[in-house]
């Protein structure tokens with residue numbers, strides 16, 4: 340970036356976990372990557388006056404507001420970055436696209452398929468009319484190890500894909516007195532573990548395999564159906580002052596499903612916030628007829644690779660994805676020094692800037708994210724139909740098993 344690099348003026352809506360993360364990303368991206376446009380943190384929109392002013396000052400936003408419509412209406416804004424709960428995505432995105440802005444929207448794209456479809460249609464119209472970029476923040480695509488996995492699979496290194504095995508395991512709700520959050524409210528979040536983290540697995544699986552999910556068979560479970568009202572500011576986990584003042588949980592705590600892919604692969608998926616000891620284990624393994632890849636975000640700088648022709652005597656090889664030639668890695672530290680969760684969002688900001696400048700980095704777009712939404716809806720529908728009453732059960736046991 341030089342002083343003559345044209346600006347890309349960002350307004351971000353939301354000051355929670357993702358607001359913090361995206362703020363660091365917009366700040367960091369131009370410092371480490373050569374970018375065709377220079378992101379400018381122009382306007383931060385929050386809900387609480389003091390907290391929003393404080394966040395804007397801390398994270399380097401030039402201005403702040405309590406009304407997202409101000410961001411959409413201002414001529415000095417190019418990109419609207421939506422970091423709010425899912426029930427607000429459609430309204431903000433539609434207004435932003437109609438106003439000729441580029442949009443980056445946090446995942447999942449929406450709370451329902453109908454919303455996602457309207458957002459996709461609006462993105463298509465805006466792209467034709469103004470060249471607007473509309474991307475959804477499936478940030479794990481920007482993990483160097485997963486981007487490398489995608490390259491290897493595209494090169495045919497694991498051959499024809501037979502199995503996709505994806506688990507996204509967290510444990511921040513395993514304590515029944517862990518406080519309530521908007522993420523546990525169906526009206527605000529759409530679904531629970533399914534849409535919040537299972538959506539990442541669905542997106543990653545389809546993107547890596549280059550195949551689409553065409554059928555699912557699912558079970559959803561809510562283990563704790565009420566949680567204490569949170570007295571402090573929004574977050575994940577933590578504690579509540581009064582465990583007896585409880586709000587209902589209206590989403591799933593855990594989801595499990597099998598899936599068929601259009602290229603013939605068989606998938607097994609699991610998403611949970613109840614896997615004690617697993618903080619953020621976003622894992623995927625893909626087996627092809629010539630080899631396999633395996634990844635666990637808790638070891639995010641590594642990719643396990645198995646080549647059936649070369650590695651039969653030793654099993655999986657552990658590739659440290661920290662070399663300059665690996666995706667995104669060359670912009671950072673000397674080999675072996677590793678990256679963290681925040682780098683995914685910096686890479687995402689880099690790809691948004693490049694997409695606005697016309698490079699083919701603007702994926703996933705809204706249409707692709709809406710397809711993930713359809714899979715989420717299919718999982719929910721399957722789980723409803725395959726309830727414990729109607730599920731196929733093994734023949735009852737006669738006598739004991741001794």
Ligand code: SOE
Pocket residue numbers: 356509535536575619
């Ligand atoms: C909470 O489950 C959460 O912050 C998700 O919302 C993110 O998408 C995931 O990357 C980490 O966990």
